[in-house]
Amino acid sequence: MKKTYVLALALVLCFSLLAGCGRSPSQDTQLNLFTWEGMFPQEVLDEFTAETGITINYSNFDFNETMLAKLQTAKGGDYDLVIADDYIIETVIAEGLAQKLDKSKLKNFGNINPVYQSQFYDSKDEYTVPYGAGIQTIVYDPELVDIDITGYGDLWDSSLKNSIGVIGNYRVINGLALKVLGESYNTEDISKIEAAGEKLLELAPNIRLIKDDNLQDDLLTGEISVGVMYTSQVTLAKLSNPNLKVVFPSEGIGFGIMAAFIPSNAPNPDAAHKFIDYILQPEVSARCFEWLGFYCTNKAAEEYISEEYKDFLTLPIDFSGDMEMIQRISAEAEEAHTKIWTEFKSAAGK
Amino acid sequence: MKRRLFECFSLAKCVAFLAVLPLFVFTFIFIIGPLVYMLVLSFLQRAEVWGVVNKFTLKNYIDIFKPIYLKTFIESFKLALTTTFLIAIIGYPFGYFMAKLDGKWKKRMMFILFIPFWTSSLIRLYGWIIIFRANGILDKLLMALNITDAPLKLLYTYPAVVVGMVYALLPFMIYSVYSSAEKLDWSLVEAARDLGASSLQAFWTISFRLTMPGLLSGVVLTFIPSMGLFFIADILGGNKVVLVGNLIQEQLMKAHNWPFAAALSVVLMILTSLMIYIYRRISNVKELEGLV
Numbered sequence: 001m002k003k004t005y006v007l008a009l010a011l012v013l014c015f016s017l018l019a020g021c022g023r024s025p026s027q028d029t030q031l032n033l034f035t036w037e038g039m040f041p042q043e044v045l046d047e048f049t050a051e052t053g054i055t056i057n058y059s060n061f062d063f064n065e066t067m068l069a070k071l072q073t074a075k076g077g078d079y080d081l082v083i084a085d086d087y088i089i090e091t092v093i094a095e096g097l098a099q100k101l102d103k104s105k106l107k108n109f110g111n112i113n114p115v116y117q118s119q120f121y122d123s124k125d126e127y128t129v130p131y132g133a134g135i136q137t138i139v140y141d142p143e144l145v146d147i148d149i150t151g152y153g154d155l156w157d158s159s160l161k162n163s164i165g166v167i168g169n170y171r172v173i174n175g176l177a178l179k180v181l182g183e184s185y186n187t188e189d190i191s192k193i194e195a196a197g198e199k200l201l202e203l204a205p206n207i208r209l210i211k212d213d214n215l216q217d218d219l220l221t222g223e224i225s226v227g228v229m230y231t232s233q234v235t236l237a238k239l240s241n242p243n244l245k246v247v248f249p250s251e252g253i254g255f256g257i258m259a260a261f262i263p264s265n266a267p268n269p270d271a272a273h274k275f276i277d278y279i280l281q282p283e284v285s286a287r288c289f290e291w292l293g294f295y296c297t298n299k300a301a302e303e304y305i306s307e308e309y310k311d312f313l314t315l316p317i318d319f320s321g322d323m324e325m326i327q328r329i330s331a332e333a334e335e336a337h338t339k340i341w342t343e344f345k346s347a348a349g350k
Numbered sequence: 351m352k353r354r355l356f357e358c359f360s361l362a363k364c365v366a367f368l369a370v371l372p373l374f375v376f377t378f379i380f381i382i383g384p385l386v387y388m389l390v391l392s393f394l395q396r397a398e399v400w401g402v403v404n405k406f407t408l409k410n411y412i413d414i415f416k417p418i419y420l421k422t423f424i425e426s427f428k429l430a431l432t433t434t435f436l437i438a439i440i441g442y443p444f445g446y447f448m449a450k451l452d453g454k455w456k457k458r459m460m461f462i463l464f465i466p467f468w469t470s471s472l473i474r475l476y477g478w479i480i481i482f483r484a485n486g487i488l489d490k491l492l493m494a495l496n497i498t499d500a501p502l503k504l505l506y507t508y509p510a511v512v513v514g515m516v517y518a519l520l521p522f523m524i525y526s527v528y529s530s531a532e533k534l535d536w537s538l539v540e541a542a543r544d545l546g547a548s549s550l551q552a553f554w555t556i557s558f559r560l561t562m563p564g565l566l567s568g569v570v571l572t573f574i575p576s577m578g579l580f581f582i583a584d585i586l587g588g589n590k591v592v593l594v595g596n597l598i599q600e601q602l603m604k605a606h607n608w609p610f611a612a613a614l615s616v617v618l619m620i621l622t623s624l625m626i627y628i629y630r631r632i633s634n635v636k637e638l639e640g641l642v
Contacts (some may be wrong), residue, residue, distance in 0.1 A: 065606075148463055168589060170604065209506050210589035223484050223505060322503060331398050335413075338605045343418045346425065348592030349508065 012088040031271040032057045034067065035083035039131075041291040048278050054271045061098075064088035071097050074238070076264030080272040083131050083260045087328050088123035098127045098261040105273040106282035112298035115315065116257055120327055127258040129276050132294035134231045136172050138247040139238075144225035152176045153252035155226065156203055165209040165224035167233075170341035171326050172254060173210075174200065176228065179251040185326050188333040197340025204347035231312070236292035238312050246312055252322035255298070289313055354398045392612035402608055410613035419597065420615075423621075428592040430576040433515040437523045437572045440516070442565055445527025446557070449534070463521055475514055475585050482510050482586070506588030514582040519575060523568035530564020531557070566633045596619050 013268040032326050044055050061067045064085050069078070076097040084092075103109050109129070116130040124322040142148055146159050155164060155176075166173050174187040177196040187193065202203055208224050209215070216237035219227045227237070262272045279285060286304035296302055296313045305313055329337075384468030392410055396400045413419065448459050466474060481487045482505040492498045504510055542552040589596070589602060594614060601611040 081612070088445060165588075168604070207590065208503070221483060221485075223503075285515055325375060331396055334605065335607070338601065338607065339416065342422065342597065342600075346418070346421065346592045348594065349587065 007156055012138050025227060029053065029271075029336055030055055030057060030080075030268055031275055032059070032080045032156060032267065033083075033275070034061065034070075034079040034080065034081070035064070039083060039292065042286060044279070044284060044288060047284075048275060051102065052271075052274055052278070054268075054274065056275075068092065073153050073257050074263075074265075077267065078266045079263050080266040081262055081275060083258055086119060086121045086257045086259065086325060089128060089261060090328070092261065093122060093127055097264050099264045099266065099269065100126045100275075101129070101262065101270075102273060105270075106277045106280065108277050108300075111280050111282060111285070111298050112210055113297050113299040113302075115323070116297045119257060122259070128261045129257045129280065130257050130297040131279070132258045132259075132289065132292055133255050133297055135166070135253050135295055136176075136230065137234055138226065138228055138229060138236050138249060139219060139244050139254065140247070141222070141224040141241075142224065142243065142245050149226065149245070151247070151344050152180050153251065155206065155335060156180075157206075157226070160226060162206065163216050163225045164189055164203075164206045164210045165211070165215050165225070166207065166228045166229060168210050168212040170337055173228065173344075174337050175254055175326060177203070179249070179254075184297045185324050186329055187253050190333065190336045193333060193336040193340060196334075197343060200340060200344040204344060204350070207344075207348040210345060210348065214298060216240075231295055233294040234312050235309070239308075244310075248316060248319065254326050255295070255323055255328060258294070387499075388612045388615055390479060391609055393614050396607050396609050396610045398577065407609075410610045411617075413610060414613060414617060422592050422594055422597050423617075424594070426577045427592070429515070429591065429593065430573050431513070432512055433576045434573045435568055436512065436516050437520050437566065438569060441520050441568060442527050445524040445564070446531045448524065448528050449531035455458070455598060467521075469617040471518055472581065476583060478510070478514055478517070478586060479505060484607060488562030490611065505586065506590065508576075508587065508591060511583050511587040511591050515576050515579065518579065519572040522571040522575075523565075524566040527564040528540060530561045530567075534560050563633050566629055570626060570629050575624060576617065577622070622624075 031054050033056055035147070037056075045058070049055055049345040060081075061070070065088070067082060067084050068088055068091060071082070071092065077101075082092075089098070106129075109345050112130060114152065116133055122128045138149055138152070138155070144163070147154060147157055149155070155326055171185070174193070174196055178185060178187065178192070181192070181196060181199060183192050183196070183326050211218075214228045214233070215227055216233040218224045219229075219237050227233075229237075234246060236248065260276055262269055266272055279288060280298060282300040283304050285296070285298040285301035289298070289301065290305060290309050292314070293313075295315070296305060302310075302314050363539040391402065393406055393408070395405045395407050395409070397403045414423075430449050448456065451459060479486075482487075484501040484503065484505070486505075488504060489498075489501045492502070493500075538560075539556050542556050543549065547555065577593065578595035578598075580593060580599050583589070583593050583596055586637045598614045598618070601607045601614065
């Protein structure tokens, strides 16, 4: 087995050498893609290389902050295309580490769903192209739940005692209480955050579980009957059990967007533009989102998404558009959030 | 004068110095360095976006006195106490009687106790999930025996965390009691019996007193880690049992409030050092029996 790897590696090296000999090292032969692991199906990457002759060097990071640090050290160089979360992109743009997109090179730019455009991190859509959105929704098993859940407020119902599982993202879960109280996710008013904390203490008896990884498993095994979870987890849960109900909370939803941008000193900006345009094609995009399991940010791609995925990869037709993004808040407000979160957690353990 | 100076640097001393040098370097880089870093960090301010600002503040220590964070310390203390108590009750007799076995069986028992350590403790904890979960092994067993008629919600509860803690730390108690009991001079017990002491009296006045250091070091070795084993509370407690360890982990990894996490760690370290100091005063030993 090891030998095969060594052989394969040697072959790859030979080929790359040959490629270097054959063509002058022009800017168009490479694309340095920097994002989380597993953001694209391998076939899509291979097809892009086959079609354009551009090889992709995929490097990955775990945390947005690591990405920012590397980009700062490289002064916006080294990488051609980065896909990261909304809030960090705000910092990237503010620090001048991203370059404006040349939209004349992006003929598929119009395919993007406008709902996900003109957001706080790039209000004029000059720097970024969204690639997937995460929406925290409620998912429940109607067989185990007696009430009809339509919004966050229903989670406080006493019939749900000890049966709710939530993700461990305190901005999302504290935000849920803020929403029920009619506040913004991003309020920096400490008294409002503390009021949300009080409200959460009433929710605590219903909480059975707080965890980030694979929360869908607990819903599927019946350990919990209601879950507030990430989109990718909702996708997995729904694929295993189509009878589960996904709720768009009546209070409005919070969402996060992942977006692609080109660093200010990217070595191969042309290749980056080509890649963005490639994945904006409706069919390609639909394949990416089915594979990724996040909300489809490409309006034109929606018709190519197969029926079994449509429910949880596209927004409902009658969707009100009442969305608010979770943004960075002051350190003081952040500390108030961690405090009420700790109180909530220990109250849930009582 | 010059000659004498040279004599000091004899070859043997030089070799000895070079031999211990890696140890000093290692200790400095991996123990003292990080500790100093943590201490310094705990007096700095967090930055608005990411990282820390080099400004002195006592805020991190003052924040620990907020009721919710103090409560976390108390909760950790309670859980550690419960865990240690249960471990002592189970582990002491185990270690004591293991020392009484004959040589061949001693080795076998030792081996049996060692086997679980071949697997990562995290994976062993996932094993407990299979036992505790709804319709899991325990539920099925209880229902088959007609003790319960519906699945109990055992996973993600406080008792589940206690079981996980006891399971993870029990071997430390067994080993330290065992190593203490093994050194016990059994002829003293026989002498006590010859002089008319009942077996219970002999145990209490001779064996128990002489194995006390083992028991106490077992207590230290289980009590201190159980304040900080955050992953057990995470995995088996569904994140609802907030211990100091969980708080530190969350402040560091999620809230990115490194200075506060550092301050919590410093306080936790002071508390544990205090524990070891008290242990030394009580047991009058300079080292932890058996394991250190």
